[in-house]
Amino acid sequence: MTLRYDKHLEIDDLLGLYRSVGWNAYTDHPEWLQLAVEGSTYVVTEWSTDGELIGLARAISDNHSIFYLQDILVKPEHQGHGIGRRLLDDCLERFDRVRTKVLLTDDDDAPRRLYEGAGFVRTADYPDAEL
Template sequence: MSAFVLSVSKQVSVTDLVRLYAQVGWSAYASDPDSLARAVHQSSHVVTARDVAGELVGLARAISDDISICYLQDILVDPGHHREGIGKALVDNILERYVHVRQKVLLTDDESGQRAFYESSGFIEAHDFDSPLRAFVQIGS
């Protein structure tokens, strides 16, 4: 377990953003730095994790009306720092910020590791909910 510092801040350099998004293989974001920077800046809440040297090692952001819905987007951690509790700390920060908001929602890849990660933070897959839910998406090219 390495030390890291969380900050609620949108002040992240484009270079740091592109490096982190590229590290997790999200090339669509990394190949369009201007859009990435605007997406981060226009998010409702951004939380970053930095190592002791100040290097960006994780980021999560949320889109919310601060009343009824909080959408968690782009939770990512430098692969060199996986399983050190950084991802959970980022999600916990968002859940604490939006504790008063009843619906927290996210979409993620269909991988067992993702399910385990989000379940460890209290999320339930939509189709496993007590009164079953459906999730519908439209994703452009």
């Protein structure tokens, strides 16, 4: 498997990945999805040895005060093999000097364990935290 850094991805590759995880709000408007990926500050992708897009993470950032992890997704048949963590770690390394790191996610156990393992905390656990 190979990490790549390219925002200009084929729409069919993007649609295949996003559809595989059921993110249909993105796939209903393919042109918006492609523009969103291309407009991201940072995009890292994971590719299988046979050239299939199997994972992607993308971030929006001002490169100083805030980094927002917009999407991180891995095709279901490739989940559980460290690909999501590899994509996440790559993004965190790229934005290691940014003060605030933010993401929104479902409260499902698997993604929560991934993010908490990387040092993220639930804001609900810190209701009086200073932003």
